[in-house]
Amino acid sequence: MAKIGVFVGSVFGGAEDVAQEVVETLTANGHVAQLYLEPLLTEFLEYQNDVVLIITSTTGQGELPDNILPLYCALNDQFPLLPNLHYGVISMGDSSYGEERYCGAGRQFDELLQQLQxxxxxxxxxxxxxxxFDALEVTLPWLSGFIKQVV
Known part of the structure; x- marks a missing residue:
């Protein structure tokens, strides 16, 4: 059983809906999962020896949603090395906005977490x-593989 923090970036609720289903699935698989809709750095750092899952939509020109931007900025500014943290990223976007912008929020979080080790x-x-059109159709199979990697 793992302790998993699910940190959400959402504008219109799509990522939040996915995250709620993910938390239910993680819990049903015996894990302790907590959902964070207005995530703070202190909450995130509570998982530095555990597992986090970032679920975020992408806004505008490939930016992070307002509710998760402060967490991203705090991690980037304080740059705490997190070598014992394991993570996953689910990024939601729209490819019609162009390759550079597509899923930009998730890509940024993924790159930052790798830089933080x-x-x-x-x-x-x-x-x-x-x-x-239904994000859960691809999320749930991915989540199944993710759960198998959680120790």
Whole structure:
């Protein structure tokens, strides 16, 4: 059983809906999962020896949603090395905005966590709203693989 923090970046609620289903699935698989909709650095650092899952939509020109931006900025500014942290990223976007912007928020978080020496448990999942109208159709199979990697 792992302790997993699920940190959400959402504007219109799509990422939040996915995150709620993810937390239910993690809990059903015996893990202790906590959802953070207005995530703070102190909450994030409570998981530095555990597992975090970032679930974020992408806004505008590939930016992070306002509710998760302060966490990203705090991690980037304080730059705490997290060699014992394991993580996963589910990034939601729309490929019609162009390759550089597509899933930009999740890509930024993934890159930052790697710079902080955290270890990914699975390849980042990029969900294209142009292809997958129901994000859970691709999230749940990915989550199944992610759960197998959680120790």
């Amino acid at each position: 955290a270890t990914p448990l699975a390849e980042r999942l990029d969900i294209d709203a142009c292809v997958n």
